[in-house]
Amino acid sequence: MSFAIKHAPKSLREFGDQETAVKKAVDFIKNFKRMKRKALLFYGPPGTGKTCLAKILAREFGLELVELNASDKRDAAQIRRILGNAILQRSLSHRGKLILIDEVDGIHGIEDRGGVGEIIKLIQETPYPIILTANNPYDPKLRSLREYVELVEFKKIGKRDLRKILLRICRLENIEIDEKALDLIIEFANGDARSAINDLELASFGRKLIKEEDLLLNYRDREKNIFEALGMIFKGKGIRRALLALENLDREISEVILWIAENIPREYEKPEEIALAYDYLSKADLFLARAVRTQYYRLEVYANILVTAGVNLAKKEEYKKFTAYRSPEKIARMWETTQFRRTLRSISDKISEKCHTSSENSYKYYGFMLKFIFKHNKKWGNAIASYLGLNDEEIKFLSY
Amino acid sequence: MEIEIWTEKYRPKDFDEVVGQDEIVARLKEMTKSKNIPHLLFAGPPGTGKTTLALIIAKKLFKDRWKENLLELNASDERGIDTIRTKVKDFARTKPIGEVPFKIILLDEADALTRDAQQALRRTMENFTSTARFILSCNYSSKIIEPIQSRCAIFRFKPLSKEAIKKYLARIAEAEKLKLSDEALEALYEVSEGDARKAVNTLQACASLSSKINEDIVYEVAGYAKPKEIMEVLKLSLDGKFEEAKKNMISTMIKYGISGIDAIKMIQRNVMNLNLPDEIKIKLLETIGEYEFRIVEGADEFLQIEALLAQFYLIGRSLKR
Numbered sequence A: 001m002s003f004a005i006k007h008a009p010k011s012l013r014e015f016g017d018q019e020t021a022v023k024k025a026v027d028f029i030k031n032f033k034r035m036k037r038k039a040l041l042f043y044g045p046p047g048t049g050k051t052c053l054a055k056i057l058a059r060e061f062g063l064e065l066v067e068l069n070a071s072d073k074r075d076a077a078q079i080r081r082i083l084g085n086a087i088l089q090r091s092l093s094h095r096g097k098l099i100l101i102d103e104v105d106g107i108h109g110i111e112d113r114g115g116v117g118e119i120i121k122l123i124q125e126t127p128y129p130i131i132l133t134a135n136n137p138y139d140p141k142l143r144s145l146r147e148y149v150e151l152v153e154f155k156k157i158g159k160r161d162l163r164k165i166l167l168r169i170c171r172l173e174n175i176e177i178d179e180k181a182l183d184l185i186i187e188f189a190n191g192d193a194r195s196a197i198n199d200l201e202l203a204s205f206g207r208k209l210i211k212e213e214d215l216l217l218n219y220r221d222r223e224k225n226i227f228e229a230l231g232m233i234f235k236g237k238g239i240r241r242a243l244l245a246l247e248n249l250d251r252e253i254s255e256v257i258l259w260i261a262e263n264i265p266r267e268y269e270k271p272e273e274i275a276l277a278y279d280y281l282s283k284a285d286l287f288l289a290r291a292v293r294t295q296y297y298r299l300e301v302y303a304n305i306l307v308t309a310g311v312n313l314a315k316k317e318e319y320k321k322f323t324a325y326r327s328p329e330k331i332a333r334m335w336e337t338t339q340f341r342r343t344l345r346s347i348s349d350k351i352s353e354k355c356h357t358s359s360e361n362s363y364k365y366y367g368f369m370l371k372f373i374f375k376h377n378k379k380w381g382n383a384i385a386s387y388l389g390l391n392d393e394e395i396k397f398l399s400y
Numbered sequence B: 001m002e003i004e005i006w007t008e009k010y011r012p013k014d015f016d017e018v019v020g021q022d023e024i025v026a027r028l029k030e031m032t033k034s035k036n037i038p039h040l041l042f043a044g045p046p047g048t049g050k051t052t053l054a055l056i057i058a059k060k061l062f063k064d065r066w067k068e069n070l071l072e073l074n075a076s077d078e079r080g081i082d083t084i085r086t087k088v089k090d091f092a093r094t095k096p097i098g099e100v101p102f103k104i105i106l107l108d109e110a111d112a113l114t115r116d117a118q119q120a121l122r123r124t125m126e127n128f129t130s131t132a133r134f135i136l137s138c139n140y141s142s143k144i145i146e147p148i149q150s151r152c153a154i155f156r157f158k159p160l161s162k163e164a165i166k167k168y169l170a171r172i173a174e175a176e177k178l179k180l181s182d183e184a185l186e187a188l189y190e191v192s193e194g195d196a197r198k199a200v201n202t203l204q205a206c207a208s209l210s211s212k213i214n215e216d217i218v219y220e221v222a223g224y225a226k227p228k229e230i231m232e233v234l235k236l237s238l239d240g241k242f243e244e245a246k247k248n249m250i251s252t253m254i255k256y257g258i259s260g261i262d263a264i265k266m267i268q269r270n271v272m273n274l275n276l277p278d279e280i281k282i283k284l285l286e287t288i289g290e291y292e293f294r295i296v297e298g299a300d301e302f303l304q305i306e307a308l309l310a311q312f313y314l315i316g317r318s319l320k321r
Helices: A019-030 A050-060 A075-088 A115-125 A159-173 A179-189 A193-204 A226-236 A239-243 A254-265 A271-295 A296-314 A332-336 A338-353 A359-376 A378-388 A391-400 B022-033 B050-069 B078-092 B116-128 B146-151 B162-175 B182-192 B196-209 B215-225 B227-239 B242-256 B262-270 B276-297 B301-320
Strands: A039-043 A065-067 A096-102 A128-135 A150-153 B039-043 B069-072 B101-108 B131-140 B152-156
Touching: A019 A039, A019 A050, A019 A150, A039 A050, A039 A179, A039 A332, A050 A065, A050 A128, A065 A075, A075 A096, A075 A115, A115 A128, A115 A254, A128 B022, A128 B215, A150 B131, A159 A179, A159 A193, A179 A193, A226 A239, A226 A254, A239 A296, A254 A271, A254 B301, A271 A296, A271 B242, A271 B276, A271 B301, A332 B227, A338 A359, A338 A378, A359 A378, A359 A391, A359 B196, A359 B215, A359 B227, A359 B242, A378 A391, B022 B050, B022 B152, B039 B050, B039 B162, B050 B069, B050 B101, B050 B131, B069 B078, B078 B101, B078 B131, B116 B146, B146 B152, B162 B196, B182 B196, B182 B215, B196 B215, B227 B262, B227 B301, B242 B262, B242 B301, B262 B276, B262 B301, B276 B301
Parallel strands: A039 A128, A039 A150, A065 A096, A096 A128, B039 B131, B039 B152, B069 B101, B101 B131
Antiparallel strands: none
């Protein structure tokens, strides 16, 4: 049995964190008959105790748990078949029931047709409390559901609580862990108790003492967002954490480069730091270009290293401040470089065709004149556009 | 009113319409009359009439069939010497149409070819001498290998004189019913630096604003060709206003449609005019070269320029200490 299951809290007393959520949930079960809304939606990041609390509640209040989770097919008919029966049949032991529908945001739009609608119907009919869980309650799929449920937020588990949880397991499992390794697990877990426990378990195989280097490869496959990645790159000193910033990130490295460029002057304050960070970015970008040109994509490894570790090391001191990272300038995004270059090229080709110049040089000769005319005299601009055979994209470029 | 590109609309169609380059024009006129021309090499700066005269030669020799008998190639655009050779071969294989016994191949910007490519070109020229004449044009004849130079009659084109530019612009002004003040004409010449294409393009841009053209309009247009914003951006970076500099640089590039390479060339030219110690200028120029190289290697031009500005920012700060 895995640590995460084996050592999951079994009672409300053991379930330490999430006080507000616990209070709300207990209140809901106790006073269910008087509740206007017959379902709770537990929401929050993974590993914060949503499902765990539902199970504890069933146990503490002596309720039979009826569960429907993401591995089941969850279209309307299926939900009715499994849960409808549970609602209609009295419990054999005359116990009450608690209905748990896990990961409702995982209900598939097409495959699980009518799933959400059916859940709403159940909520309206149910004599038993229903608990739903989701990571993101604002998922558009759940819009119609939201007015029938009470939202209960689960926060990321704090570092102190994570430490407590991990040390307790170590004690029970007879494992020793050094302080640095513990910190690292907690750092990577990012408020997710389950992943912290899994990391601990993985590192403990065949060992009684866990040291820092036993962990490195074991960090979780969790999708990061760009802000977390930026934090890993900019914050802290020491490249190990920074080097992992791009893993499991849902962005291309070329886009990450734009984000970093935008935020370098926000994060770093000394010219040396800014210039050096930019220089690493610039070189990373160069490696990307070479990788494409030579079709030798291994070179991207170096781009990755420069973007993460290079930028991380560009600072002289750690900035403890909070930085509000901004998305890359709109203006730059509007003309993604490839687009900019492509349009410039196609305009050059068209000038070259009419004006006996090379495409290479035609924009240099004619660009300023065209720009000026397109800006100041629409009528002439249009006439020239039709003379050169320019398309909308090219006209937009010249008129900008 | 029909608008097109004036450099084409007013491109001289006959030897007599050409302004400047008097001796060259006279010689070419004689050659063309005799219906026998050697291979030609036209060397000189842009906008001095090289392509125009090549086109006139073709028109005079082949009359209304000139298009079929002329192959225009551009060395900077063709993908290597092999495509050039294939195109030449295909073109020169068939007999010329009309009474002239050869066709004309105009190879523009021939100095863009590497030395190896020029050697290959030399052999191609020899192979097709009986059926084709080459007119090569380039900015610097020194970049053309000697064996090619020795096979050609060489003509050196000079920047056009003030009189020539003025005469040409006055002709266009009359046809387009423009009122050009003397100062404006003077300014147009200054801005053009003896480049007729630049003079005409500047004039056309001015005319899009008003049919009465004064020198202020001319300089406004000239600002589009050499945006002073670039200089300001550099000063901002050196002054420690990096974020502002970066923002202005991107918007300047987009406003004028300046490519990364062109922007970096402008930066390089501007550095010399900055109020900095010479040692710093040299250091900056070396850095600029490095970033230009990165762009040429295919890196993102905006990012590279931003990174370059960060270097200016750094140097600016170190100077203040």
